[in-house]
Amino acid sequence: MNIDILVVDDEPAIRQMLGFALEGAGYTFREAGNAEETFVEINNATPDLILLDWMMPGMSGVDVARKLRRDTETRQIPIIMLTARGEEDDKIKGLDCGVDDYVTKPFSTRELMARIKAVLRRSEDPLEPATLTVDTLRLDTESHRVLVGEKNLELSPTEFKLLQFFISHPERVYSRAQLLDLVWGDNVYIEERTVDVHIRRLRKILAPYDYDKLIQTVRSVGYRFSVHE
Amino acid sequence: MNIDILVVDDEPAIRQMLGFALEGAGYTFREAGNAEETFVEINNATPDLILLDWMMPGMSGVDVARKLRRDTETRQIPIIMLTARGEEDDKIKGLDCGVDDYVTKPFSTRELMARIKAVLRRSEDPLEPATLTVDTLRLDTESHRVLVGEKNLELSPTEFKLLQFFISHPERVYSRAQLLDLVWGDNVYIEERTVDVHIRRLRKILAPYDYDKLIQTVRSVGYRFSVHE
DNA sequence: GAATGGATGTCATACACCTGTCATATAAAT
């Protein structure tokens, strides 16, 4: 969940400023001072987003963007182009190199962060909406509801995620550690016993409809969501 | 099924760039460099959509748009206005002159294509009913009014748009970010928390009629407009 | 041109609800 942003600008001062702002916003960042370094960095690891300066000595930002867009490997990396005022008049208007957004210097950190957020949001693939069903138990991701017949169940966020995971991965045992990884996400430092508690809470909610037995304990292994027995 | 787009801009380079992008996207395009040519082209054949530059020598884009909107023949042609950044004030006027959308230069072709698609879809769709209703709550898009029974509710512009969006997209959760995109529009960068405040204001207005509960909070996800409980 | 009023974005604070953890009870293996 660590979002990695590559800053490409020939001026170290600007890179530093951007780096500071980005880290403040919780992103990790890498930097490149010219086209070559850029490709090296990208080859190193594909960043989640590139901030690309328009004017650079040698290969300009536009050229870099064009090249990135040509290669299948890098085509889908979101790019935000940084331009200076005055450059926007004639040249930029006519030239488009397929970048996702432009930000004009000088810009406020807030605006830049907002645009980064927006671009990242657009690039992530939308979850396919679905209604998952077991008997009369329905979990609808679109309306984010859980229903038994017409009756609405009140689940907390974690309970919802847990049930969603179970219902879409039935008939298979998961250890507490696996559940923590898959439902809570990697990089969580949580007691395994905590899983028990959430299982308990989920069962309690399902109990009035006898669906608590869908969640089965597999002693010394973990839990399983199963329609049988 | 050949969609015909008329590009109006005084700079040939820009027309060429746009033409290239449009043809790449499967549209056919024609061009006009000034107001006169525009009317000639339109008279020739009614285009499916017009891309109109804001700044042009002589008769400006706004004037062209106004004129097109006045004539019954051309009133329904969708128009997307191309503006330069910094013309913020003018943007609003542009919208007032009946333009369907505007795009700020410099823009990415991706964005432009997305907007063209959106505008075309809107204009083709069987017009959404002018009056949207939930129980005794009525929102009339034409008179721009919201009524409960015979009682008129006073909504600010944003509140109206928000309610309109909700009432036409019920039973589905939207994150704050999505609401910002869909109600406020892309390219608007404001705090997500601001959504809470507008939700609050809208609820406050609906509360006397108990309709505030139509707008439901989905913790850690967003909001949902729902008729159910 | 100053003044008034509405609309809107942002904050600070109050609040409600989650959540992770622990202690203890209970059940299952050995």
Added chain:
DNA sequence: ATTTATATGACAGGTGTATGACATCCATTC
């Protein structure tokens, strides 16, 4: 009976929302 693993209730801090207040920006009016 003893050991081991899970179930359960309680609780304190943390997180996400609701809400009121405020500053700004515009448009309108005097």
